[in-house]
Every structure is written in structure tokens, then in C-alpha cells.
Amino acid sequence: MSACNCQFVIFGATGDLASKKLLPALYHLQCAGRMPEAMRIVAFGRRPWDDAAWQAFLRQELESYASGFHPEHFDAFCQHFHYVQGELHDPESYGKLSALLTREGAERPDDTTFYLAIRPGEFVPVVQQLSAAGFNRDSGSHRIVIEKPFGDDLESAIQLNEQLHRHFNEDQIYRIDHYLGKEIVQNLIAFRFANLPIESVWNRNYIDHVQITVAEDFGIENRAGYYDQAGALRDMLQNHLMQILTLVAMEPPPSLEADALRDEKVKVLRSIRPIPKTAIHAYAMRAQYGPGQVNGKHVPGYQNEPGVEANSVTETYVAAKFYIDNWRWRGVPFYLRTGKRLAAKTSSVAIRFRHTPQQLFRETSIEHIEPNWILLSLQPESLKIEIYVKEPGLEMRIRPIQLNASYRRDGEKELDAYEALLLDVMEGDRALFIRFDEVEWAWRAVDPILKAWSRETDYISTYPAGSWGPEEASRIMDQEDQYWRSIF
Ligand SMILES: NC(=O)C1=CN([C@@H]2O[C@H](COP(=O)(O)OP(=O)(O)OC[C@H]3O[C@@H](n4cnc5c(N)ncnc54)[C@H](OP(=O)(O)O)[C@@H]3O)[C@@H](O)[C@H]2O)C=CC1
Numbered sequence: 259m260s261a262c263n264c265q266f267v268i269f270g271a272t273g274d275l276a277s278k279k280l281l282p283a284l285y286h287l288q289c290a291g292r293m294p295e296a297m298r299i300v301a302f303g304r305r306p307w308d309d310a311a312w313q314a315f316l317r318q319e320l321e322s323y324a325s326g327f328h329p330e331h332f333d334a335f336c337q338h339f340h341y342v343q344g345e346l347h348d349p350e351s352y353g354k355l356s357a358l359l360t361r362e363g364a365e366r367p368d369d370t371t372f373y374l375a376i377r378p379g380e381f382v383p384v385v386q387q388l389s390a391a392g393f394n395r396d397s398g399s400h401r402i403v404i405e406k407p408f409g410d411d412l413e414s415a416i417q418l419n420e421q422l423h424r425h426f427n428e429d430q431i432y433r434i435d436h437y438l439g440k441e442i443v444q445n446l447i448a449f450r451f452a453n454l455p456i457e458s459v460w461n462r463n464y465i466d467h468v469q470i471t472v473a474e475d476f477g478i479e480n481r482a483g484y485y486d487q488a489g490a491l492r493d494m495l496q497n498h499l500m501q502i503l504t505l506v507a508m509e510p511p512p513s514l515e516a517d518a519l520r521d522e523k524v525k526v527l528r529s530i531r532p533i534p535k536t537a538i539h540a541y542a543m544r545a546q547y548g549p550g551q552v553n554g555k556h557v558p559g560y561q562n563e564p565g566v567e568a569n570s571v572t573e574t575y576v577a578a579k580f581y582i583d584n585w586r587w588r589g590v591p592f593y594l595r596t597g598k599r600l601a602a603k604t605s606s607v608a609i610r611f612r613h614t615p616q617q618l619f620r621e622t623s624i625e626h627i628e629p630n631w632i633l634l635s636l637q638p639e640s641l642k643i644e645i646y647v648k649e650p651g652l653e654m655r656i657r658p659i660q661l662n663a664s665y666r667r668d669g670e671k672e673l674d675a676y677e678a679l680l681l682d683v684m685e686g687d688r689a690l691f692i693r694f695d696e697v698e699w700a701w702r703a704v705d706p707i708l709k710a711w712s713r714e715t716d717y718i719s720t721y722p723a724g725s726w727g728p729e730e731a732s733r734i735m736d737q738e739d740q741y742w743r744s745i746f
């Protein structure tokens with residue numbers, strides 16, 4: 259990476275996102291020699307710490323979450339950091355920040371990225387404070403990175419966008435969805451558009467339905483303050499799963515240029531059939547984890563997690579069905595599900611094909627002939643295609659086999675999504691960031707569900723922690739022979 263005097267400010271430096279994703283990603287860049295030498299990183303937090311206390315915290319979090327801890331890299335990494343104790347709502351804290359960011363003698367600070375790793379409700383106050391402190395569109399090369407969820411429904415997303423534009427230009431705003439930084443998610447584009455046989459069957463004539471699953475085996479950990487307000491639909495489905503859906507469903511773009519891709523993704527979102535108000539329960543179901551066993555350990559239910567409101571009906575699991583009413587997909591259900599405290603951490607796209615028009619082998623073979631599947635597993639990474647072959651022997655009997663391939667050759671290292679996206683921000687590349695119309699149309703698709711749930715405040719189904727979610731999740735399936743497919 260080129261030498262630069264850029265600066266990077268993390269609001270919420272002591273939070274979950276910073277600990278699990280941002281700090282490890284920056285550290286990995288350091289270890290890989292990709293951190294600009296003159297880079298200055300400011301950790302903004304409210305805890306009464308000095309640089310030494312910050313470094314002790316940083317070390318502890320990297321030991322827990324980075325892949326490998328190397329003391330020699332850590333010492334060099336620490337040199338980039340300054341800790342600023344501050345309050346998100348306090349103008350004086352921004353004064354302190356400004357004094358630190360502006361080099362002596364310089365009229366304005368160097369290129370600076372402000373990363374808002376804070377609860378969504380704090381985005382606007384922080385942007386206003388930044389603007390009041392002079393870090394806005396008129397004062398040099400400043401960028402803001404806004405985490406998801408962008409708003410908590412359609413209306414608030416529009417308002418948030420307006421607020422941002424009062425202070426910053428669109429080209430300064432980086433709306434991040436880290437799933438787009440996952441190489442494996444980008445691989446969907448290669449899989450579809452670099453392989454003629456695949457693309458030619460990728461439509462309603464051949465595909466029966468699509469399933470997108472993002473399952474996590476951990477709970478909400480210490481994030482009740484955020485999560486109990488958000489829930490799984492806002493936290494995961496409206497953004498990460500919808501982005502995967504757009505990549506599975508979009509038309510070939512004219513080029514791989516950022517706006518060409520975004521235009522196609524937006525067309526998909528605009529084609530999603532609005533869910534009828536009277537049929538929400540046929541399209542979506544929610545549930546919450548109860549106590550159970552995960553990886554052999556007993557874990558409490560959501561209601562007993564620290565910070566969760568008594569009798570909360572916040573969903574930790576959501577399954578929903580969408581139809582894309584265009585020429586390619588009309589009539590093909592897209593089933594999306596995500597949940598916490600499920601049996602394993604795994605994400606996948608499962609494509610089920612239609613039955614062959616003639617069942618030639620029904621008499622002589624296994625009783626139930628499943629249609630073919632393509633299973634793209636994002637985590638663990640694999641690509642499986644299920645097809646039938648003849649069993650060896652005199653009889654004309656068939657049996658299923660799996661063609662199983664890995665995307666990665668031996669020794670090829672995975673670049674973490676945040677590493678890739680942080681480099682992009684520092685280099686001013688917005689290609690993998692979200693345009694507002696993508697956010698807007700994704701909210702339009704899920705808003706009817708949220709509205710219906712907001713009226714149902716006295717009951718939520720539960721599922722045992724460590725299971726694959728509530729059994730009723732299959733009620734959204736259109737046909738009896740459709741079922742949630744495991745990728746294992
Ligand atoms: N956690 C994750 O895996 C992911 C999270 N995200 C998104 O990242 C954002 C942050 O999430 P997450 O890290 O989980 O949230 P957390 O609640 O864990 O972190 C919030 C951070 O904000 C700080 N903070 C809160 N109030 C103030 C205040 N008044 N003054 C100064 N600092 C304050 C907290 O400080 P303190 O520690 O002192 O409380 C903490 O550092 C959300 O938008 C979330 O959707 C996106 C992808 C993944």
C-alpha cells in the first residue's frame with residue numbers, strides 16, 4: 259500500500275464489532291505489511307483509559323479474536339493508536355479529537371475516515387457532532403463509514419439518509435455490509451456469469467426454489483442493548499441475506515463496475531412482490547431461543563441473557579419467503595432464514611432444481627428421487643452439486659452422488675471481509691459499498707413484516723438453543739416436498 263498520512267477514527271472502539279472484526283482486521287493488515295506506516299488510528303471510547311489501558315485491552319481482544327498473535331507485530335501495531343476518552347454526545351470530546359487529528363501548522367486534518375461502530379441510534383448525533391466540529395463536506399477529505407442496519411425501517415432509513423446528506427456528500431459516505439466483502443459471496447458472481455452451463459439453467463424453467471441460510475451457534479453475547487431493539491430481521495435479513503439474494507437473482511450486469519452491479523441488484527429488489535398485509539404469517543415467521551445445549555454446553559435462553567427486557571418478543575430467528583416477479587424468477591420462492599444459537603455456524607445458498615419431466619427410473623430405483631441441488635456453502639467454504647449416476651451392476655438403477663469442490667487451492671489464504679473493505683475505504687474505493695436505493699428497496703420488502711410483528715407484542719414462539727430453529731419454520735414453504743435443506 260502507498261505511503262499516506264491518513265487517519266482512521268473508530269467510534270465504539272470498545273464494542274463487539276470493534277473487538278471481533280475491526281481491530282483484528284486492522285491487525286491482520288499490519289501483519290501482512292499492508293498498513294500504511296504513517297497511519298494514525300484513533301480509538302474513541304467512553305471508558306476512562308489512557309493509551310496504556312487501551313493497549314492492554316487491544317492485546318486482550320486480539321488474543322481472543324485475531325488469527326494468531328505475534329508480539330513483534332503487536333508492538334508496531336500499537337504505535338499507530340491513540341486513545342481518546344470521549345462521549346458521543348459531548349462537543350468537547352470532538353474538540354479533543356480535532357486537536358489530535360490536526361497536525362501542527364496544518365490548516366485542516368489529513369484524509370480521515372470516521373468509522374461509526376456504534377449503535378444505529380447514535381449515527382445521526384455523531385454525524386451532527388462531526389459536522390459541528392468541522393469534519394464535514396467543506397473541510398477536506400473526510401469519509402464516514404456507516405454500519406448496518408441503515409435505519410430501522412423504511413421511513414427512518416430515508417430520514418437517516420437525509421441527515422447524512424445535510425453534512426456529507428454521497429461520495430464521502432460508505433454504507434458497509436461486510437457480507438459483500440466476503441470473497442465467497444463475490445464468488446456467486448463468478449459462479450453464475452463465468453460458467454455458461456450454470457447461467458443457462460439459472461431461471462424459473464429449471465429452478466424450483468432457492469434457500470439462503472445464515473446460521474450462528476452463538477447467542478447475543480453482550481449486545482442486548484442493541485439487539486433487543488433490532489432483532490434478527492433488522493440485524494441480518496434486511497441487509498446480509500437480502501444482498502446475497504440480489505447476487506443470486508440479478509441479471510448479468512453490463513460490466514463489473516460498481517454502479518452497473520448496483521443497478522442490477524436494485525432491479526431485483528424492486529421486483530420483489532410486496533407481501534400482502536393479510537398474509538404475513540404465510541410469508542414470515544419469527545422465534546426466540548430458549549435454553550439448550552450448544553456444542554455440549556448448557557446455555558441460557560434469550561430471556562435470561564443480560565440486558566434483555568422482561569418478556570421481550572424480539573426475534574433471534576427469522577424465516578421469510580420472497581417472490582421476484584420478473585421474467586427470470588416469477589413463481590420461484592426464495593426462502594431466507596437466519597438465527598442465533600442454532601446448531602452450527604454456517605451459511606449457504608441452496609438451489610433446488612425441478613423434477614425431470616419424465617420419471618424413467620422410478621420403478622427400478624430408490625423410492626424417492628430428489629431433484630438435483632447445487633449447494634454453495636459460504637461457511638464452511640464448499641461447492642457441491644448433487645446429481646444421479648447409474649449404480650454399478652446389471653440393473654438400471656440410479657443413485658445420487660455429490661460433486662464436491664473447494665473454491666480455494668491449498669495454501670491460498672482467505673482475506674477477511676473487513677480487511678478487504680477497510681483497505682477499500684482507505685483507498686477511497688466505494689465499489690463494494692451499498693447505494694441508498696439498495697437499502698431503501700430492501701426495507702420496502704421487509705417493512706410489512708416488521709409492521710405486523712410490531713402489533714404482536716405478547717407472544718413469540720421459541721426453539722431450543724442448539725437446534726436448527728423452530729419446526730414451524732417450514733410453514734412458509736409452498737409445497738409439501740420442500741424442506742429446509744442442510745448443507746452438511
Ligand atoms: N457485532 C457484530 O458482529 C457486528 C455489528 N455490526 C454493527 O456495528 C454496530 C455496532 O455494533 P456492536 O459493536 O455490536 O455494538 P456494541 O453495543 O457492542 O458497541 C457499542 C460501542 O459504542 C460505545 N458507546 C455507546 N454509547 C456511547 C457513548 N454515549 N459515548 C461513547 N461511546 C459509546 C460502547 O462503549 P462501551 O463499550 O463503553 O459500552 C461500545 O464501544 C451496529 O450498527 C451493528 O449492527 C455489524 C456487523 C457485525
Ligand SMILES: O=C1O[C@H](COP(=O)(O)O)[C@@H](O)[C@H](O)[C@H]1O
Nearest residue numbers: 406436472474493494498605675
Ligand atoms: O452484522 C452482523 O453480522 C454478524 C455475523 O457476521 P459473520 O461475518 O460472522 O457471519 C452477526 O453475528 C451480528 O449479529 C450482525 O450484527
